[in-house]
Amino acid sequence: MSMGSLLKPKINATRLPRVPAAFFGIVLGVIGLGSSWRAASAIRAVPAGIGEALNLVGVAIWLVLVMLYAAKWIADRNAALAEAENSIQCCFIGLAGVATMLVSLALIPYSRVAAILIFAMGAIFTALFALWRTGVLWRGGRDPTTTTAVLFLPTVAGSFVTAIVAGALGYADWGQLAFGAGFFSWLAIESVLLNRLLTAPELAEPLRPTLGIQLAPPAVGSVAYLSVTDHMPDMLVHAMLGYAILQALLLLRMLPWIGKQPFAASYWAFTFGITALSTASLRMVARGDPGPVHMLAPILFVLGNIVVLTIAVGTVLLLARGKLLPAAAPAR
Template sequence: MRPMFFGSVLGIGGLANGWRVASRLWGVPVEIGEGLALLAFGLWALWCVLYAGKWLRYPQEARADLRHPVQALLAALIPVTTLIASMAIGPHVPLLGWVMFAAGVAGVVVFAAWSIGGLWQGGRDVAHTTAILYMPTVGGGLVAALACAWFGQTTLGWMYFGLGLISWMSMESVLLSRLFNHALPVDLRATMGVHLAPPAVACVAYLMLDPGPASPVALALFGYGCFLALVMIRLVPWLRQQPFGPGAWAYTFGVSALPLAALRLVEKGAGAPLAIMALPMFAVANLIIGWIAARSLVLVWRFVGDLSREA
């Protein structure tokens, strides 16, 4: 069990939030969004138990993950998905939601300081520079900002928004320079899915923190997210050279956040073309995440079958 498994919580939780907004906009059954939210919480709890078990039974392997130049930064998914799970369970068990929210925002900033402090010491191979670099500060900061807005902590939310937004702006050129000059190995191409997420998540966080109507800032963030989505579509044949695996869930962070941003913009009064774009974008996101979930279940079934045969 590795931290990358927590990526499934991002996709399912993001989709749940999309269905929650869709229920307000279009009157779809609220049970769909709440069911997905509880599924996201259940996955988060399962991965937490399994990851804790790994530390208890195989501590050397767990420590090795934290020393890996790429995989180590994926540990940021633990506090980030804790925040996603807190928003999922909060409406049903408020006290538990608040406890998880507090643990998540603290975990985000502690892990970000620890991991970025290590990067500042230099010596990093360019081959290890991938969009996973976004996770501790960009992903952590923006999801924390979104969660702060959800729990009514707007002042703290703007502080986390600054952490995420400024980190993204400073890292974007570093990652683009790496992509322009050094080919990404096949086994790391799923990390490109993370590259889609920052503008979309920043847009959602901004809309939740700002009580007013849809602003030009939010529209600008959404526009850049749409551009990155087009780039990703152009890269599909290249990306599919990597065999399907758990890393595919990295795509779901941005895939779920971009239509959520569109839905929130429509909810805040943005007119055409957002009102036209929101429904097909949301439908496509459901299809993509559903396909990834189905493929993942097939892998799990095969894995269980292999274990039973060995037994």
């Protein structure tokens, strides 16, 4: 062995934490709750610092996940490629771009330049990944049992979050284009997913928490619509909010069935939708909506906090017990 090879640093792939792309969903939940607190502090006497703290915690989690996920591609490329080629896990990779755009949203009050740069990176990654993955899906040959709500992530979640951040940065016209892409993708994919749920074999227990993603499109879409418009909340956003509430009630009814899968990080799938539901209702109140959202907003805000706090505590406990991350592959 040469002296150069001895001095050359090596990354031991077996010692790296196995961070799945799905873990970026944690960022969505934390920053989603931070956005909800920001919306609440604009109309209620709640501490604004809580929302800012949650947003900065979300940014810190994103930084850690980006480094660990990038390290996986460098040190164990085979594992990363296997995830990208998996018919279910691959869609979670789109969360990397979505989480990046939400980091931009969190940073807007602190540095507009940084926010724009980070948003551009996240939006470009999201668009390229959505085009790549959707192109693969359009080839057909997919096993219906692998069709789950994760299909929403590349195009629907990506487009709606693009609209939210574009609107927050003052680019509402561009955000409206992104909203359209997300809205019609949602309607198309929704029909495919409902057909699968109604006619194919029931979801395997490990996949059941992915149903939490069902709540996200109408809830996040409501926030996106409000972000790219400035008029009094109209029939469309009321309709989306109503459908989101229906989805939330259905998930509550199915919770015993979903809960047959022991708690895992996959339960973060519930958090982005429930926090967006809260944020949308609060923004509608701030916009002067005279309807029932005045009664619903406080309830949804409390519910969002309870859900995220419960899942966060469960995640910390799993981490402390060493059961949060997938087991490392055996050394060869």
